Amino acid sequence: MKAFLNLLFVLSGFVLLGQPNFGEATIGKLQNSTLRVSGETNVTGFSCVFDPTYFEPQKKIAYCDQGDLILLRNATLKLNLDGFNCGGKAINKDFRAMLEAEDYPEIILNFKQFNRVERGYEALVNIALAGQQHTYTIPVEIVQGDLKHLKGILKLTLSDYDLELPKKLFGLLKLKEVIAIEFDIAGNLNTAF
Template sequence: MIIKKVLFLISILTTIAFTTRDSIIKSTSVIITPQSSLKVKGTTNVSDFSCVFNINKFKNPIQVFYHVENGKIVFNKTALVLENDCFDCGGRAINNDFQKILKSDKYPQITLFLKEINQTENMRDVQASINIEIAGVTQDYKIPVKVKKSNDLFISGDLVIRLSDYNLETPKKLFGLISINDIIKIDFQLLIREK
């Protein structure tokens, strides 16, 4: 009877060992260096605009939790928080408009949740799955990302989103003659250093 119990326990432990071998949660912390850039670009029916995030305002270091599962790097509770008031669109009036569009009085942050990355052999061109929360609404995206590794990790890419997907309304200027287009582009080039 005892031998059967021991064999049963060994078989359970062996099964757990083989099924969780690749899914052990690891953690690290990273710093987004000042050489990085993050911009939100948009257009109006009159001109283009660009809102630049102040990279020095990132709350470094950023904790990263991940495990490997079926050839993917899966992230747990890994988020990049952007304070809305750290964007500079080039002038007080457009900065105020940008804050109103994002409903910053009620939702002062944009949060990017990193979900998973599909690994490739060279890890240069990967696909990242992320969730973006703006003004209390979360949307899922899959985006191609370029990765270069030397001493640090350089990650670059861009993502096109629609303001209407987040229930955001753009202000109208000069009796409705100037309006911001619904589609905006997030352009990022992040130089990341492991702490």
């Protein structure tokens, strides 16, 4: 029994030592951010701009800097589909219908980690859209200044989310399958480690 307790004590020490040490950060002034979803049809393009007043005023996240890898927890942006303006009532309605807003009223961007790479950073981002989730690795730019900026463009294939692409004018106007989410997440960053 004593040997078992000693083994348990040693193993619990390894488990505790192996846990990353997370610090906390608060990101404020997120209303300075911009986000746009854009795509193309066989005739023209469209752009739906997210109203930044729908962002939370501040967000608490946890992070662990491990050299070339920064792990994140709670680094989630919830984008209420009511916050998107595509330029008119009809296209707003089509956008919401395509993304199944009645059942899934938010797009959720969950940043999991940043990797330092030769040309900057790559972000591992989980996207929840219309009841499905997929994870992407995308290049991002981090810009320092009065406000910190995280900029990037994420291209999604709509069929990955089993979305029905809207067709207009008896099928003559068709949405192409790839859309882009272009973001510039801006805010002030206060860290406590």
